[in-house]
Amino acid sequence: MKYLEAIGKYFIMIWEVFKKPTKWRIMKTLILKEIDELIFGAMGIIIFISFFIGGVVTIQTALNLNNPLLPKSLIGFATRQSVILEFAPTFTSIIMAGKVGSYITSSIGTMRVTEQIDALEVMGINSLNYLVFPKIVATMLYPFAVAISMFVGILGGWVAAVFGGFAPSGDFIQGLQMDFDSYHVTYAFIKSIVFAFVIATVPSYHGFYMTGGALEVGKASTTSFVWTSVVIIIVNYVLTQLLLG
Amino acid sequence: MIEVENIHKSFGDNHVLKGISTVFEKGKTNLIIGQSGSGKTVFIKCLLGLFEPDEGQICYNGQYYSKLSTKERRNLRQEMGMVFQGSALFDxxxxxxxxxxxxxxxxxxxxxxxxxxxxxxxxxxxxxxxxxxxxxxxxxxxxxxxxxxxxxxxxPKYLFCDEPNSGLDPKTAILIDNLIQEITQEYDITTVINTHDMNSVMEIGEKIIFLKNGFKEWEGTNKEIFKTDNKAVTDFVYSSELFKKVRQMYIEERN
Known part of the structure; x- marks a missing residue:
């Protein structure tokens, strides 16, 4: 019952976010600020993780394809498929749920605790629109981050394959081009847009409706990370079934 | 002017405000006092429109809040200024x-x-x-x-302050109290202050409402609070030794 109530409250919050918009002149500045913090601020960790994950996927694939009859190009093929279909959109989103989600929950939660949200409400401002809408718009640029993650992940795979002696560069690149289906990239981008919405809204919900003090802000950040990850994993399953099944 | 008519507010089984009626006058500093948990903050949040009363009406210069449309409420909110206990400045x-x-x-x-x-x-x-x-x-x-x-x-036409001098040293607290009173008179606004501070009560309390357990227990001015025999008020106001002595001196002077 408690969960049903929370789900209902979450969807009411989403509805409220789009009501009574803030002046565009103000909103534009807020959106640019959020793009800087939520997307560009996360690029460093996304690039770092993607590079090494790509490398690890390549090494593990190479170690499991030790049959001399299997061509080395399969290493590139497997790396490409793993990175594009799953690692770049889903794994990166889980990382983002930790980094960006915690930031969103703690910043909104702190505003709640210090009555800054009440101050907005008293002024007659739709605080949900003011605080959450710019985050939703900013995270819609998330597919851009996922595209970079795909590129860097595959680059990491190539570096691991070539410099680790698992496959020659030509074979690896041939594998990258083998049976390429552009729909897989579209599928990854569709997933990442949905994940971006989840990353912007679930932590906002936990921050906005939290009660208590500084300790509860920390607890809310942890809870928000857990629930954002759970929602991403469930949505990932549903979207995969719908789009690829 | 703000007229409050018999407002009630509950949270679940907790009946916080129990039929409060009063009038907050324009150009005066109106104080709400009472012990922690007496319903002061809920009352001021009802006045601000942050909480909707379960029963009763709040009327701002002839406009009943409950009868206003969303747009009219938004416009009314823009006529309100609020000083929060922790200042609530945007970091x-x-x-x-x-x-x-x-x-x-x-x-x-x-x-x-x-x-x-x-x-x-x-x-x-x-x-x-x-x-x-x-x-x-x-x-x-x-x-x-x-x-x-x-x-x-x-x-603003209405200024609300929630414990404006909590956490401040006595000298700064008096400066803040005086500033609020000056602004109230200068701009002829209706000011409502929620406070625990007895110095504020004595200095700027042109109208004082004492809340106890969600009821309005007493109402008067800072001059009348010296004379009242209401036990709940005297227990609260004269809980410190200093104020007990002040009252004693006042009674002796009067006699």
Missing amino acids: SMTVEGNVMFPLDMFTNQSQSEKQDRVDFVLKRVNLIDAHKRYPAEISGGMQKRVAIARAIVMN
Whole structure:
């Protein structure tokens, strides 16, 4: 019952976010600020993780394809498929749920605790629109981050394959081009847009409706990370079934 | 003027406000006092429209809040200024940004007009050199003055203050009290202050409402509070030795 109530409250919050918009002149500045913090601020960790994950996927694939009859190009093929279909959109989103989600929950939660949200409400401002809408718009640029993650992940795979002696560069690149289906990239981008919405809204919900003090802000950040990850994993399953099944 | 008619407010089984009626007059500093848990904060949040009363009406200069449309309520909110207990300044903005915020949101004034207005109100609250500083970089007393400046920048008709001098030293607390009273008289606004501070009661309490367990236990002025025999009020007001002596002296003088 408690969960049903929370789900209902979450969807009411989403509805409220789009009501009574803030002046565009103000909103534009807020959106640019959020793009800087939520997307560009996360690029460093996304690039770092993607590079090494790509490398690890390549090494593990190479170690499991030790049959001399299997061509080395399969290493590139497997790396490409793993990175594009799953690692770049889903794994990166889980990382983002930790980094960006915690930031969103703690910043909104702190505003709640210090009555800054009440101050907005008293002024007659739709605080949900003011605080959450710019985050939703900013995270819609998330597919851009996922595209970079795909590129860097595959680059990491190539570096691991070539410099680790698992496959020659030509074979690896041939594998990258083998049976390429552009729909897989579209599928990854569709997933990442949905994940971006989840990353912007679930932590906002936990921050906005939290009660208590500084300790509860920390607890809310942890809870928000857990629930954002759970929602991403469930949505990932549903979207995969719908789009690829 | 704000007229409150028999308001009730409950949270689940907790009946917080139990039929409070009163009138907050224009151009006066109206104080709400009472022990912690007596319903003061809930009452002020009802006045601000942050909580909707379960029963009863609140009337702002003849407009019943419950009968207003969403747009009318929004417009009414823009006539209200609020000074929160913890100041509630926006951490990410400078002092100037905080004070300019309502002007940015609700007016189409040019940058120079807004700047003039911000400079004027900051000067009015005696803050001259803090424009570019962030809330974390200024003292509690200065934060309160910024909060007052933000609350009055839109020329509000109603000013609400939740414990405006909590956490301040006695000297700064008196300065803040006097500033609020001066602003109230200067701009002829209806000011409602929620306080625990007995100095405030004595200094600026032109009208005082004492809440106890969600009921309005007593109502009067700072002069009348000396004379009252209401036990709940005297227990609360004269709980400190200092105020007991003040009262004793007052009674002796009177006799």
